[in-house]
Amino acid sequence: MSANVAVVRFPGTNCEFDVAEAVTALGGEPTIVFHDEVSLGSADSVVIAGGFAHGDYLRPGAIARFSPIMEAVSRFALEGGAVIGICNGFQVLCESHLLPGALQKNAGLRFKCGTARLRVESNRSALTEQCDVGDELDIPINHFEGNYTCSEETLAELRDNDRIVLRYVENPNGSVDDIAGICNEGRNVVGLMPHPERACNPLLGSNDGVPLMRSLLESALASA
Amino acid sequence: MSSDVTDQPTHRALGLTDDEYEDIRTTLGRDPNHLELAMYSVMWSEHCSYKSSRVHLRRLPSEGDHVLVGPGEGAGVLDVGDGIAAAIRIESHNHPSAIEPYQGAATGVGGILRDIFSMGARPIAVMDPLRFGPLDDPRSRWVAEGVVAGVSGYGNSVGVPTVGGETVFDPTYAENPLVNVLCLGLMPAERLVLGRAEGPGNLAVLLGSATGRDGIGGVSVLASAGFSDAEADADKRPSVQVGDPFEEKRLIEACLELLEGDLAVGVQDLGGAGITCATAETAAKGGSGMDVFVRAIPTREPHMEPFEVMTSESQERMLAIVEPERLDEVLAIAARWEIRATVVGRVTDTGQLRVIDSDGTDVGEVAEVLADVPARSLEDEAPLYHREMAVPADFDARRADSPDALACEDAGADLLEMLADTSWVWSQYDHMLFLNTVTPPGADAAVLRLKHPGTGEDTSRALAMSTDGNHLWCAVDPRRGAAMTVVESVMNLATVGARPLAMVNCLNFGNPEHPEVMWQLSEAVDGFTEALDAFGVPCVGGNVSLYNESRGSDIDPTPVIGMLGMVDRLVARPPGPTLVEGGRLVLVGALPGTDGGDLLAGSRWAAQQGSRGTGNLCEPDFGALEVVAAAVRDLVGGQAVPAGAIVGVHDVAEGGVGLALAEMVARSGEGATIARIEDHRALFAESPGRAVLCVDPEHLSEVLAVLEERGVPTQRIGVAGGDRLSVKGLFDLEVAQVTSRWSSALPDALDRGTTQG
Numbered sequence: 017m018s019a020n021v022a023v024v025r026f027p028g029t030n031c032e033f034d035v036a037e038a039v040t041a042l043g044g045e046p047t048i049v050f051h052d053e054v055s056l057g058s059a060d061s062v063v064i065a066g067g068f069a070h071g072d073y074l075r076p077g078a079i080a081r082f083s084p085i086m087e088a089v090s091r092f093a094l095e096g097g098a099v100i101g102i103c104n105g106f107q108v109l110c111e112s113h114l115l116p117g118a119l120q121k122n123a124g125l126r127f128k129c130g131t132a133r134l135r136v137e138s139n140r141s142a143l144t145e146q147c148d149v150g151d152e153l154d155i156p157i158n159h160f161e162g163n164y165t166c167s168e169e170t171l172a173e174l175r176d177n178d179r180i181v182l183r184y185v186e187n188p189n190g191s192v193d194d195i196a197g198i199c200n201e202g203r204n205v206v207g208l209m210p211h212p213e214r215a216c217n218p219l220l221g222s223n224d225g226v227p228l229m230r231s232l233l234e235s236a237l238a239s240a
Numbered sequence: 241m242s243s244d245v246t247d248q249p250t251h252r253a254l255g256l257t258d259d260e261y262e263d264i265r266t267t268l269g270r271d272p273n274h275l276e277l278a279m280y281s282v283m284w285s286e287h288c289s290y291k292s293s294r295v296h297l298r299r300l301p302s303e304g305d306h307v308l309v310g311p312g313e314g315a316g317v318l319d320v321g322d323g324i325a326a327a328i329r330i331e332s333h334n335h336p337s338a339i340e341p342y343q344g345a346a347t348g349v350g351g352i353l354r355d356i357f358s359m360g361a362r363p364i365a366v367m368d369p370l371r372f373g374p375l376d377d378p379r380s381r382w383v384a385e386g387v388v389a390g391v392s393g394y395g396n397s398v399g400v401p402t403v404g405g406e407t408v409f410d411p412t413y414a415e416n417p418l419v420n421v422l423c424l425g426l427m428p429a430e431r432l433v434l435g436r437a438e439g440p441g442n443l444a445v446l447l448g449s450a451t452g453r454d455g456i457g458g459v460s461v462l463a464s465a466g467f468s469d470a471e472a473d474a475d476k477r478p479s480v481q482v483g484d485p486f487e488e489k490r491l492i493e494a495c496l497e498l499l500e501g502d503l504a505v506g507v508q509d510l511g512g513a514g515i516t517c518a519t520a521e522t523a524a525k526g527g528s529g530m531d532v533f534v535r536a537i538p539t540r541e542p543h544m545e546p547f548e549v550m551t552s553e554s555q556e557r558m559l560a561i562v563e564p565e566r567l568d569e570v571l572a573i574a575a576r577w578e579i580r581a582t583v584v585g586r587v588t589d590t591g592q593l594r595v596i597d598s599d600g601t602d603v604g605e606v607a608e609v610l611a612d613v614p615a616r617s618l619e620d621e622a623p624l625y626h627r628e629m630a631v632p633a634d635f636d637a638r639r640a641d642s643p644d645a646l647a648c649e650d651a652g653a654d655l656l657e658m659l660a661d662t663s664w665v666w667s668q669y670d671h672m673l674f675l676n677t678v679t680p681p682g683a684d685a686a687v688l689r690l691k692h693p694g695t696g697e698d699t700s701r702a703l704a705m706s707t708d709g710n711h712l713w714c715a716v717d718p719r720r721g722a723a724m725t726v727v728e729s730v731m732n733l734a735t736v737g738a739r740p741l742a743m744v745n746c747l748n749f750g751n752p753e754h755p756e757v758m759w760q761l762s763e764a765v766d767g768f769t770e771a772l773d774a775f776g777v778p779c780v781g782g783n784v785s786l787y788n789e790s791r792g793s794d795i796d797p798t799p800v801i802g803m804l805g806m807v808d809r810l811v812a813r814p815p816g817p818t819l820v821e822g823g824r825l826v827l828v829g830a831l832p833g834t835d836g837g838d839l840l841a842g843s844r845w846a847a848q849q850g851s852r853g854t855g856n857l858c859e860p861d862f863g864a865l866e867v868v869a870a871a872v873r874d875l876v877g878g879q880a881v882p883a884g885a886i887v888g889v890h891d892v893a894e895g896g897v898g899l900a901l902a903e904m905v906a907r908s909g910e911g912a913t914i915a916r917i918e919d920h921r922a923l924f925a926e927s928p929g930r931a932v933l934c935v936d937p938e939h940l941s942e943v944l945a946v947l948e949e950r951g952v953p954t955q956r957i958g959v960a961g962g963d964r965l966s967v968k969g970l971f972d973l974e975v976a977q978v979t980s981r982w983s984s985a986l987p988d989a990l991d992r993g994t995t996q997g
Contacts, residue, residue, distance in 0.1 A: 027490050027578060030399030034675050037696060052576075068397045071486025127392045127668045158396075158670050211672075219678050219689065219813060 019044045019236035022059035024089065024105070026051040026069035026080050031102065031213065035065045038213035042226065044233045051083035061098035061142070061236030062089055064105030066158070066211060076104055076119065076161050077111035086112055098142035098235040099205045103159055106197070106207030115200055115207045116174070117166030119159075123190025127160040131222065132210055133185040134196050138178045141199040142235040143206040146227040153224035155210040157188060162209040164191035164198075174198055182208055204235070250274065254281035260623060267617045275595060275611045278547040279618060282513035283520060286786055289622030292752040293784040296765045304778040306741065308432060314355040314509060315425070316780025317432060318742055320806065322699050324692055325429040327361040330422040330707075330744045330802045332785035336481065337419040341386025345419050346394035346483040350555050352423040353400060354509035357492050358558065360433040360499045361425030362693055364674055366395055367686065368405035368421050369707040369746075369800045370665070373414030375989040380409070383417050385990060391421075392668040397485035398492070402669035403677055404686040406707055406800075407662045407986075410847075412715075415790030420746045420783075422707055422802040426693040433499055435508035437522035437530055437561045437587045442505055444519065444530060444585030445570060448491045448557040451515070451549055452540030454481045487556040487579070494577040495558055503566045503573070510557040516550045516618070518559040519585060520593050524619035526561075529590035533600035534610065536584045546595060546610050561587060591615060629762055630755035638716070641854040643846035644838045648920035652971030655902055655923075658844055658895045659978065660985035678702060682907075683816045684732040684891045687807060702807035704738035709748075709800035710894065713842035713857060713926070718760040718797045720857040721842065722767030727865050728928040729803035730775055731891045734869040735931060736814040737877030738805030740775060743768075745782040745801045750794020752786045760797040768799070774862030777803075796853075812883050814876055815934075817890035817903055819910040819960035824940050827897060829868040829930030830953035831922065832858035844895050845924035858927055864953075865929035871952045872931050880946045881939055888934030888960070896924040897957075898967070900932045905965045906982035911975045914958035915968040923970055934960055 021039045025032045025048050036046035049056060051069075056062060069080035080086065086108075093099045093114050101109035109115045122128055136144055136151040147153075166174070171192060174180050182197035189209070197208030215225030251261040254277055264272050264280050272280065286292060302310040308325055309317035315329035333348025349366060356363045368391050373380030395402045400423070437444065498504050506526065508518045515537065523530040534546045540554070562570050567583070574581035583600055593615040598607035614621075632638075648654065666681035679687035685706040690699045708729045714721030730740050745768065750757040761784075772779055788795045819825075831839065837858030840846045846854065874880035876889055888908070890900045897917060905912055917923050935943050947954045966972040 027493075028397075028399075028486050030489070030673060033696075034673065037675055050576075067399060068486065068489070071397065071484075071489075073486065127396060127670075129396075129670050129672065130663075130667050156672050158672065160396075214672050214675060217675065219810065220672070220675060221680075221813070 019060045019233040022049045022062045024064045028068040030067035031065040035213045038216040064101040066103030077107035080108045081112040101207040109207045116170045119161045120163045129158045132157045134182045146231040154222045156214040162189040164195045279516045283618040284622040300779040327359045327425040330746045331783045342390040345387040345390030349394045356425035358509040360431040361427040363400045363425045365424045366402045371408045371413045371418035394485045396670045401673040404681040412796040428694040436506040436526040438526040440589040442587040445560045446584045450538040450540045490577040504560040506561040508559045520618040523615035529588040529592045532585040535599040627758045628755040629759040632756045642838045643840040643851040659982040664986035684735040702810040704805040706732035707802045711796035711798040715796040715853040716842040717857045719763040719767035722764040723771040726771035733805035734872040738807045740777045742780045747784045748798040750789045764799045818888040819908040820887040821961040823934035823960040825958045826933045827955045839921045839925035885939035892930040898923040911962035911964045
């Protein structure tokens with residue numbers, strides 16, 4: 017049985033087919049779901065792919081949270097389904113209050129595309145179950161607003177509850193506590209700025225995204 | 241311009257000559273009205289008609305079995321096998337970028353993307369060859385920052401990766417930066433669409449942004465010529481085209497969906513000369529005519545005059561030719577992608593382009609015909625100029641002034657000065673989107689996995705691309721300089737295991753009314769032609785940017801090329817310009833004989849010594865270079881020796897063997913001990929068609945055997961490893977010095993602050 021992964025496409029999303037390619041390569045079945053739809057169909061899990069949803073106008077993710085599909089995504093998440101927000105998708109999840117905090121402009125005020133080394137801080141999440149704590153992964157980043165920030169209370173909560181899933185080994189954007197990815201209380205919703213789908217083929221420079229994408233497929237099946 | 245423009249006849253104020261005006265009168269058999277004149281003035285402009293360069297461009301070879309579409313369409317299109325067609329084009333956006341760097345560069349990206357997706361291809365990669373004034377000039381830094389931010393801001397958001405390019409800083413571009421942009425797109429071969437308006441009764445549907453008063457620029461002198469009332473004139477503020485990448489992204493998706501569903505007969509982008517150009521071109525190429533309902537065109541502001549609507553260069557617009565029965569489907573796709581779609585015209589069989597004062601609902605009855613001209617006359621009948629050419633007066637004197645005679649005091653210091661890591665630029669670009677980028681920017685050529693654009697199936701092959709230009713070579717001798725540029729591109733492709741498929745060029749030159757500039761252009765075209773003929777590579781498209789001058793001084797001639805290549809079997813990432821400890825360093829390819837040539841002519845080193853444009857370039861031996869390139873290609877691609885035998889490779893061009901070695905050291909952090917480089921001339925000579933190989937010692941004898949068997953001139957020059965880069969008898973540097981200078985050169989300069997001068 018293969019996992020059915022819904023990949024959400026807003027106008028301005030641009031990584032949806034990359035995620036689909038990586039999911040397919042690992043044996044999953046991706047379905048692109050346009051933002052004006054109201055149902056996720058028979059999805060076992062959801063990926064909100066990177067890009068510039070609605071042109072990132074106003075703020076990244078600020079308009080996307082009002083797209084019709086987001087109601088279905090919220091329901092799916094509240095019911096315990098695995099929802100992963102990559103890059104712009106992380107921003108959408110924060111704007112939708114499915115994850116706490118916000119992503120502000122990078123320290124240095126420049127767009128950054130390159131490869132960052134991440135450390136797995138928790139393997140209790142829909143994205144990291146197949147990893148070991150302490151694993152180091154080389155995963156591409158590609159963002160202008162990737163500098164995670166939150167209140168001190170939220171940060172304490174994230175730390176105390178093992179909800180910081182991935183940290184940068186060398187912080188590229190100024191994010192608080194070197195945070196690269198976090199999860200919700202239920203551990204089924206994960207947002208991260210780096211792009212695991214870009215690291216699933218040695219020809220592209222790294223295969224380190226594979227355990228992350230596999231975790232997603234496994235958790236999809238677990239929740240199905 | 242000496243006299244007040246208001247004293248001139250209108251046609252001169254619009255940039256048309258008296259002879260051109262007479263041509264228009266002859267064509268029409270009457271005096272043109274103001275709107276018609278405005279339309280001719282934009283279509284017959286240098287930018288749209290190539291009237292100064294066309295007689296030269298015709299000499300470039302453009303044929304090949306794999307060429308599906310050659311020059312003259314939106315983009316060149318090549319059959320790359322497995323049912324895949326590749327569309328490629330290069331363009332300049334030099335002048336807008338000089339005035340408003342961010343938007344100039346951004347709209348340059350937007351424009352080239354439309355050229356590609358109007359052919360039915362999805363744009364998959366952009367490359368940006370950029371040239372700015374020197375880094376110690378604050379205004380040049382401001383331009384550089386703005387241009388890079390514009391490419392980044394637009395390209396990233398529109399969702400097309402920028403996978404390479406060039407970044408050059410030189411005083412010749414201080415007032416006139418060069419912002420060229422190349423785009424590659426892929427489509428299933430059967431989807432190829434051409435911008436044709438065929439089938440009388442078919443509808444012209446304008447997709448995308450509303451039309452505003454932006455980019456009317458040159459035409460704004462119309463106001464002074466008394467076209468409209470004073471109140472409206474007051475509104476015609478000068479304005480810059482402003483790009484909206486989100487609009488463009490939706491336009492791409494909508495247009496590709498429309499073409500996938502076979503819902504359009506033809507699609508044309510709106511670029512220079514706006515709706516006039518799109519309607520005239522589609523009608524002329526379709527052998528038909530068109531009625532344009534000027535009142536139907538959505539405008540961004542009230543009270544726009546027909547000439548403004550017809551010549552506006554507002555961004556993010558496309559024209560689709562649609563059969564009436566498919567209109568509803570087209571409108572539905574547009575609605576889904578939230579883009580505007582409006583019927584603004586109808587194809588006719590008259591051959592005339594008519595502009596009608598109507599919104600299309602009352603056609604042909606009471607509406608006034610505002611313009612009525614043969615479509616073909618706008619598109620094809622612009623005058624061709626054989627402009628005067630002259631060898632520069634100082635040509636012989638410069639040739640006699642050999643830079644080889646200059647003494648070199650500290651080769652190590654001179655070398656350090658040349659080093660600059662360009663990642664400051666390309667780390668601001670998304671260069672990985674679409675999961676194709678095997679070799680990212682910073683290497684000799686970009687390598688992109690080739691997947692079928694319809695099915696996504698991997699072909700196990702790859703496309704490679706390199707952009708190259710060298711104004712210092714071309715300042716010495718535009719003919720040999722251009723030929724050497726082609727050689728460099730061929731070698732760049734070879735270093736990633738690719739063979740050349742086709743070239744596109746962007747001819748950046750000064751004022752064509754200067755006979756020396758036309759001579760440079762003509763010589764450069766001949767140099768390209770010689771080299772392309774020798775390598776059997778067609779030129780499938782080009783762009784010409786003239787009037788790159790300031791304060792009466794022309795830029796150095798800067799023909800820039802983009803070369804597309806094919807990696808026939810992609811088994812591993814190419815090693816790239818790097819070193820591995822213990823690797824044996826082999827220099828392949830020979831310096832040309834010095835009969836009549838100067839090793840350092842046109843070199844970066846000579847320019848550093850203040851000797852520019854001097855000496856004679858050595859004549860390239862294309863046959864010998866082809867042998868070297870083929871050997872490098874087969875060694876790197878794993879055809880001639882086991883994959884992995886070559887652990888590093890870098891072409892030798894700007895900065896010579898010295899810079900090639902230093903860059904390999906900087907990128908790897910490994911040192912190198914080098915001997916057998918005779919003197920500073922051999923170190924800094926730039927004659928292309930050579931490469932430095934770093935060979936796994938276990939495979940050294942095999943590699944040398946292949947090179948010998950193929951008759952490739954080969955020199956073992958040293959070994960990689962250690963913490964020093966030393967060249968016996970010339971210099972000895974710490975690796976740390978090399979890497980620190982390399983990685984800090986651009987950040988130190990560009991993060992230092994700028995000024996809007």
